[in-house]
Amino acid sequence: MNSDQTYNHLVLDTWRHSRDKIDNRQDIMRELVRYATLAANSHNTQPWRFKITSDCITILPDFTRECPVVDPNNHHLFASLGCATENMLLAAEAYGLKGHVSIDMKKSNSIFINFEPYPVSKSILFQAIINRQCTRTLYNNKPVPIEQLKTLENISQSNNVSIFLSTDQKDLKNILEYVIEANTFQMKDKAFVKKLKEWLRFNTSSAISHRDGLFSAATGNQTLPTWIGNAFFTYGYNIKKENNKYIDHIKSSSGVIAFSSQNNTKENWINTGRSYQRFALQATAFGLKHAFINQPVEVPKIQTQLGNYLNIEKGQISLLVRFGYGPKLPRSLRRSIDHVII
Ligand SMILES: Cc1cc2nc3c(=O)[nH]c(=O)nc-3n(C[C@H](O)[C@H](O)[C@H](O)COP(=O)(O)O)c2cc1C
Known part of the structure; x- marks a missing residue:
């Protein structure tokens, strides 16, 4: 084979x-x-x-x-x-x-x-x-029926986890700005890029030998020989192009959902993961795709700003996810x- x-x-x-x-x-x-x-x-x-x-x-x-x-x-x-x-x-x-x-x-x-x-x-x-699956690609903007949004909100409820779900274009636009600011910050951070690269699998050979990490095709990117992928990621990475991709992705989405862990404890981070997983499975059952846009959560200053925007009082935003209708991508292993x- x-x-x-x-x-x-x-x-x-x-x-x-x-x-x-x-x-x-x-x-x-x-x-x-x-x-x-x-x-x-x-x-x-x-x-x-x-x-x-x-x-x-x-x-x-x-x-x-x-x-x-x-x-x-x-x-x-x-x-x-x-x-x-x-x-x-x-x-x-x-x-x-x-x-x-x-x-x-x-x-x-x-x-x-x-x-x-x-x-x-x-x-x-x-x-x-x-x-x-986490489907990091363009969606088609189609609105999600209100009763399905309600179900998604209800299924995500969990002890000590706050949910913010919105399909309001104003929220999407504001959240997009936090994503772009955080993505720009992260991609200029050499330590971040170095760590991320360790988990990138640029081609099928690498994906099948590790069976973990982020396989290019599964993240909506082209596959490359590992040495070219590494060189490209180190020297050829274009922040503007990457940001434009996020702009298109978020603009094509039907909505966003944020999960916030109250009191910022390990128990509640676990509860937040459970809550997201239920959301993701219910969304999948409704024929929806979703993808994380966690950059603002990973940059402390922007995480706080996003928390203020979403009116989170206790704890922190842990996960930020967009959703909508779109195609399947190759699977992760x-x-x-x-x-x-x-
Ligand atoms: C806690 C958590 C954080 C994640 N953060 C990100 C993220 O910042 N960006 C992203 O594109 N995917 C993110 N993901 C999605 C994972 O990369 C994805 O689940 C993994 O690659 C496996 O792919 P699959 O979910 O399609 O099976 C996150 C998932 C979890 C559970």
Whole structure:
């Protein structure tokens, strides 16, 4: 198989529901981990590890995969664990299990999910797990029906997480300005660019050998030989062109949603990830695409300005996402579960 064929094979093997009926408890637990790894996660670093016992799965951070320059307090790392938690709970219901979440961030940095038997439920959110993707491309401006916006808002509600959803052009225009200011700031920051480059996979060979990181085609960019990609990213990167892309992307979007973690605690970053993941799955079920525009969240000064604009009183804006109708892009990959089960 050439690298394109291998990539296509891996995509099919990654983004799928369970192949066979699974009865054995240990195999079910491994399958729940597989579903968890299909969650969105910061830079596709897959910063998680899973410990399985007979009735509990523990989700742990993998700090070897943190991104200190972009995410110095690890709030996106913990939000990613929240995304994985939500997928796992939905998949558990499809296997007739109810997961109960308890979080210990003081001693062990662990999310414990204890399972008990429960009626089988293959919810539409569960069905959408294999179709959700972050789609960084142009959308078509089409408005989203009001009742669907209401559902999206309701499904995103979570303890200690505030939601701001808007389809108002004025909000989109103002948020766009924060994105451009933050993107310009980040791309001039050499340490940021260096760290980002470590997670870029410029072609299918690189994507399939790592099975993590940001694959160019999946981020709406052209594939390149790695050495050209690296050189281009170091010397040929055009901030104006990149900003124009964001302007077009945001202008083509139907709306934006911001998620804010109250009191800025690890627990609430996890809750924020859960909240986003539910939003993303429901949006996917409605045929909507979405993509993060987190730049303002990653530059502290602009994060505060955005928080003031959105009238966030306690905590901080953790995630900023645009949504709308658009095409599919090539998929991102995941490492095998044997790499993440400890
Ligand atoms: C907490 C968090 C932060 C993220 N930040 C960004 C971001 O700043 N920009 C972006 O384009 N995508 C961002 N993403 C999306 C991830 O890059 C994406 O989930 C990952 O590459 C896997 O791709 P997939 O979601 O399409 O499977 C973020 C995701 C999470 C969960």
